[in-house]
Amino acid sequence: MGTDDWLTSTRISYDTVAANYADQVRGAIAGHQYLRAALALFADSVRAAGGGPVADVGCGPGHVTAHLHELGLDAFGIDLSPGMIDVARRDHPGLRFDVGSMTDPNLPDASIAGLLAWQSLIHIPNEQALTVFRHFHRALRPGGPLQLLFHVGDGSQLKTEGYGGQPMKVHVYRRQPDQVSSWLRDTGFEVEAQMLLNPGEHASQALVFARRRLHA
Template identity: 45%
Template sequence: MSATAATDAQLTTTARAYDHWAEPYTELVRTEFDRLPLDRAMFAAFADTVRAEPVGPVVELGCGPGRLTAHLRDLGLDASGIDLSPVMIDIARRTYPDLRFEVGSMHALDLPDASLAGAVSWYSVIHALPEDVPGYFGEFARVLRPGGHLLVGFFESEGGPVKPFDHKVTTAYRWPVDEVARVAAERGFTETGRMLREPREGERFRRGHLLLRKGDLG
């Protein structure tokens, strides 16, 4: 199978899996963020950073049922969401009719170059084939304006290599935080902050979070 065919197959598998699990997944995560003060602190830092720059839109890439897009809106940002799963987008539109949600892939975003002040990829590259992740960061860099900000969340591999695991929905990957930072740097991002959170009760893995800034020269 060619690299392109493998990527297309992975995207199809992920979209179908989230379509299938959309309703129970939405219920599972409905109030989860309320119990995660450190994660909320990263969102607050991201919002403060974006608001300190000239005003512009922010997109949650891989928004699922839209709860975090709404949280970004509540933090004072002009937020919208994109997700690969049409069923997830239907749920988001029903739940938050005042916000804008579109079906799309982070692999090839239907957004103009340098059009965003900020982007959030919160556990949305975890299902990407490891060899595709640099391309995803390249796409994030394309749609962010120079000086734009990116917040990334992922499962951390605690110093080990990139490794797959049995995510509840479909196969996902754990990444060492330094490797994610390196991939981002190769696509023109500078790290402005990071947070590693140990697993809470009921969680299996450490969580990695990076706050990044696109270079001023694009």
């Protein structure tokens, strides 16, 4: 499947489920102490690196962007799905949300102080991962932190039904933290930590904490 094909399928799928997805994740951060702690650590890292604008890439309905804003960050969201962006703007007026793709984000070089991508890499095929991470590296300032959250496992599965029983057509990729960390190192990042949530379970997730190297 070409890049345009899977991007189109992903965009249409999330346009379809946007409202139901927003209802499902509303309050998810408040109920998960480790996710709150990870975001607090990210906010501290951004401030320690000098502060500035922060991109939440694959922001969905904007709940993570809003939480970062509550932590005092100048956060804005980017998502492939116009439907998700409409919901984000509705639910979080006053915050900035833009339609865009992590495969070619409209972010100037070294323009952001931090970048977060939670559960948005799960639809990126392996052959596109290095391209995405190179864009992340290009957009981040030297020393800027990067935080990723993704499903742990191996292989991919086609998801045909989503939130609220709505039809979807997206591949969901599960990956091992060591593989993601290797890709990050190959694209100019220093990996600082990995963290497993619900280790050993089917719903296991991983957090990877990294930052753009100060020097090439």
